[in-house]
Amino acid sequence: MISPLDILAAVGRGTLGALSEIGRISLFAAEGLSHVVRPPFYWRLFWRAFVEFAYFSLPVVALTAVFTGMVLALQSYSGFSRFSAEGAVATVVVLSVVRELGPVLAGLMVAGRVGAAMAAELGTMRVTDQIDALTTLSTNPMKYLVAPRMLAGVLALPLLVVVANILGVMGGFIVGVFKLDFNAGSYLARTFDYLETQDVTLSLTKAAVFGFLVALMGCYHGYNSKGGAQGVGSATTSAVVAASILILAFDYVLTELFFSR
Amino acid sequence: MSGSEQLPKIRIRGLRKAFGPKQVLDGVDLDVMPGTSMVVIGGSGSGKSVLLKCILGIFAPEEGTIEIDGQDVLKMDRTEREAVNARIGMLFQNAALFDSLPVWENVAFGLLAQRKATRKDAKRIAGEILTQVGLAPSVGDLAPSELSGGMQKRVGLARAIAARPDILFFDEPTTGLDPIMGAVIDGLIVEQVKRLGSTAIAITHDMASARRIGDSAAMIHKGRIVWTGPASALLNSGNDMVDQFTHGSREGPIQMELRR
Numbered sequence: 001m002i003s004p005l006d007i008l009a010a011v012g013r014g015t016l017g018a019l020s021e022i023g024r025i026s027l028f029a030a031e032g033l034s035h036v037v038r039p040p041f042y043w044r045l046f047w048r049a050f051v052e053f054a055y056f057s058l059p060v061v062a063l064t065a066v067f068t069g070m071v072l073a074l075q076s077y078s079g080f081s082r083f084s085a086e087g088a089v090a091t092v093v094v095l096s097v098v099r100e101l102g103p104v105l106a107g108l109m110v111a112g113r114v115g116a117a118m119a120a121e122l123g124t125m126r127v128t129d130q131i132d133a134l135t136t137l138s139t140n141p142m143k144y145l146v147a148p149r150m151l152a153g154v155l156a157l158p159l160l161v162v163v164a165n166i167l168g169v170m171g172g173f174i175v176g177v178f179k180l181d182f183n184a185g186s187y188l189a190r191t192f193d194y195l196e197t198q199d200v201t202l203s204l205t206k207a208a209v210f211g212f213l214v215a216l217m218g219c220y221h222g223y224n225s226k227g228g229a230q231g232v233g234s235a236t237t238s239a240v241v242a243a244s245i246l247i248l249a250f251d252y253v254l255t256e257l258f259f260s261r
Numbered sequence: 262m263s264g265s266e267q268l269p270k271i272r273i274r275g276l277r278k279a280f281g282p283k284q285v286l287d288g289v290d291l292d293v294m295p296g297t298s299m300v301v302i303g304g305s306g307s308g309k310s311v312l313l314k315c316i317l318g319i320f321a322p323e324e325g326t327i328e329i330d331g332q333d334v335l336k337m338d339r340t341e342r343e344a345v346n347a348r349i350g351m352l353f354q355n356a357a358l359f360d361s362l363p364v365w366e367n368v369a370f371g372l373l374a375q376r377k378a379t380r381k382d383a384k385r386i387a388g389e390i391l392t393q394v395g396l397a398p399s400v401g402d403l404a405p406s407e408l409s410g411g412m413q414k415r416v417g418l419a420r421a422i423a424a425r426p427d428i429l430f431f432d433e434p435t436t437g438l439d440p441i442m443g444a445v446i447d448g449l450i451v452e453q454v455k456r457l458g459s460t461a462i463a464i465t466h467d468m469a470s471a472r473r474i475g476d477s478a479a480m481i482h483k484g485r486i487v488w489t490g491p492a493s494a495l496l497n498s499g500n501d502m503v504d505q506f507t508h509g510s511r512e513g514p515i516q517m518e519l520r521r
Contacts, residue, residue: 129353
């Protein structure tokens with residue numbers, strides 16, 4: 001029979017485990033960031049990671065954004081028509097895409113694509129002694145492997161999100177004009193009339209934070225993977241799941257920070 | 262060979278390292294004299310690789326001292342430790358070549374990382390070092406995945422010696438190779454250690470390899486050094502544990518723990 005003390009002990013162990021994991025991740029992030037601002041910096045590796053983030057993720061992010069914008073226009077039209085507010089479709093699409101869906105969907109897509117690849121690459125390097133080999137070659141693995149990826153994530157995701165935002169709005173425009181018979185000029189006017197600088201700032205801030213989280217989780221789980229192929233597989237899964245949850249949690253936190261005033 | 266009054270190049274005293282409840286190194290004492298090669302033998306899980314990784318600073322031991330040229334590396338700060346590591350080359354068990362880099366960048370990695378050469382010079386030097394380990398310079402343009410196991414070991418050796426280190430570590434250099442290729446790698450190791458005048462530690466299960474590479478030998482069992490002597494005496498050491506291990510006998514003082 002399970003006693004209440006056993007339950008308490010299990011909860012305590014779980015809490016302590018979670019807190020120590022948060023501590024380890026925080027220390028890892030702090031060390032990685034400290035190497036971004038301390039020379040030498042590996043620009044070639046930064047560029048490789050940047051291209052992986054920004055260029056090779058472009059197709060999947062673009063497709064996601066276009067279809068999301070299209071669906072959003074259809075859904076909001078069907079909802080708003082119930083109380084004769086169809087005219088708000090363009091505004092709802094642009095605000096939803098720029099403030100929320102652009103950064104969140106781009107972050108999730110990149111977490112699945114680049115975060116997983118980072119965890120798999122670093123995890124394989126860990127289990128095949130390549131990370132230890134870096135140490136023997138007088139190269140700090142955090143500086144060589146983690147810092148360039150973190151900076152690439154922070155700088156690349158805002159660029160991707162700018163593209164995602166434009167394509168999302170464009171998807172809404174296509175449905176609005178060609179299917180729902182909005183006037184193109186007035187649709188665009190309503191799109192830009194209600195979009196404020198703060199919306200774009202929030203969008204880019206979220207993107208930078210999400211890019212950092214994707215790189216952090218990919219690097220942390222890969223760097224600390226154990227065992228063989230199974231360990232690398234677990235690290236990859238953990239990186240994607242953790243990055244996705246953190247993106248959604250930080251999305252709320254950042255929205256609260258920007259719009260709670 | 263070195264005189265007894267000479268200071269050891271590497272001096273280890275009372276080294277202890279545990280992973281959770283498992284005490285992997287349990288008071289290791291070891292001296293390696295300058296310009297000599299020591300082979301460390303021992304069963305799987307006896308702590309051989311952990312010993313090398315403690316010397317390299319990859320693992321931090323709980324107790325003990327590791328002196329290199331009389332200086333305790335465990336008391337050094339990160340910069341001093343990196344300077345010591347720059348004098349050490351290591352050939353890993355599976356070569357541990359960087360998949361994402363071509364062979365020449367693997368070989369010249371230390372030179373590039375320490376800003377000792379431009380990329381153009383580093384590529385030329387890598388070609389020269391590849392020649393020293395019996396590979397054509399054109400191999401430098403291949404990816405590590407395009408190489409056979411023996412070639413990967415040679416590239417790993419080339420990378421280890423590229424910065425002309427005065428200490429070399431070899432982690433099971435012949436594992437996974439056929440006997441002829443194993444002998445070739447051993448020959449290259451002996452040749453390069455002699456050419457550089459380095460002090461070397463090799464850990465191995467391969468007795469033929471141990472006798473080819475080593476001047477001296479030590480056996481580690483359950484985290485302790487249980488025997489040291491000349492490598493030539495490995496097959497006839499007079500120590501029951503060493504004799505059991507070198508002859509691959511099931512009977513003797515070493516009881517293998519078999520998991521069900």
